[in-house]
C-alpha cells in the first residue's frame with residue numbers, strides 16, 4: 300500500500316465517519332462522539348434466557364454474518380474511531396488486535412491508523428505446541444501472514460517477534476456474544492479465556508515477585524451491536540472484559 304493510500308485511511312478513521320444518532324446521548328469524555336447509554340443498550344439485546352452457549356454462538360454468528368459488505372465497512376470505521384479514542388486516552392503503546400473472521404468487526408483500517416500514530420501492534424497466533432493457547436507476535440506492514448487451521452491470518456512464527464502477553468497495554472478481544480456485565484462467549488476454543496485468565500492480578504500473584512508489580516493489559520471487546528445478548532451462561536473460567544466497544548456503545552461493566 301502506498302503512502303497516499305495510508306493517509307487516506309487515516310482521514311477516513313479520524314474524520315469522515317458519520318456519528319450514529321444516539322437514543323440517549325451520553326457524552327464520551329474522550330472524544331465528542333455520543334453513545335447509547337449502557338442501560339438503554341440492554342433493552343435492545345437479543346433475549347437469550349435459557350439458551351446454551353452453543354445456541355447463543357450459533358444465533359449471533361448467523362446475525363453478524365448477515366451484515367452486508369458496505370455496512371460492515373462503515374460500522375468498522377465508526378467503531379474503530381471509538382476504540383482509537385480509548386487507546387489514545389489510555390496512552391497505550393502496545394496493542395494486540397485480531398484479523399477479522401466470520402463477520403467480526405474489521406480491524407484493518409484501525410491497525411493502519413495505529414501504525415501512523417506510533418502504536419506498536421500485535422496479532423495472536425495459535426501456540427505451536429500448547430493446544431488451546433495463544434501467543435502474540437509483532438505485526439507491521441512487513442509481517443508475513445499465513446492462515447491458521449481456522450482460515451484466520453496470523454503472523455508466521457518468528458521468535459524474535461514474540462511479545463509476552465503481560466507486557467501488552469491493551470488486548471482487543473474478538474468475541475461472538477457479550478452481555479452488559481462484560482461476560483463473553485468466543486468461538487469455542489477457550490483461547491482468550493486461557494490468555495486473559497493468566498493475566499488477572501490473582502494469576503500474576505503466583506508468578507515471580509516482579510510480576511506482582513505489573514499492570515495487566517486491559518481487555519477490550521470489539522463487536523457489532525447485534526452481538527449483545529441479554530444473558531450469558533457464565534462458566535468458572537470466564538474472565539469478564541473491562542470494556543466493550545461497538546459502533547454505538549461503550550460498555551464499562
Ligand SMILES: Nc1nc2c(c(=O)[nH]1)N(C=O)[C@@H](CNc1ccc(C(=O)N[C@@H](CCC(=O)O)C(=O)O)cc1)CN2
Pocket residue numbers: 397398399400403423425433449451473474485486487488489490491
Ligand atoms: N479473528 C479472530 N482471531 C482469533 C480468534 C477469534 O475469535 N477471532 N480466536 C478466539 O479464540 C482464536 C481462534 N479461535 C477460533 C476457534 C474456532 C474457530 C472456528 O471457526 N471453529 C469452527 C469449527 C472448526 C473445527 O471444528 O475445526 C466453527 O465453529 O465453525 C475459529 C477461531 C485466535 N484468533
Ligand SMILES: Nc1ncnc2c1ncn2[C@@H]1O[C@H](COP(=O)(O)OP(=O)(O)OP(=O)(O)O)[C@@H](O)[C@H]1O
Pocket residue numbers: 352473474483484485486487488489490491492493496534536537
Ligand atoms: N482457563 C482455562 N483453562 C483451561 N481450560 C479452559 C480455560 N478456559 C476455557 N477452557 C476450556 O476451553 C473450552 C472452550 O471454552 P469456551 O466455550 O468458554 O470458549 P470461548 O470463550 O467461546 O472461546 P475463546 O476464548 O477462544 O474465544 C472449554 O471446554 C473449557 O473447558
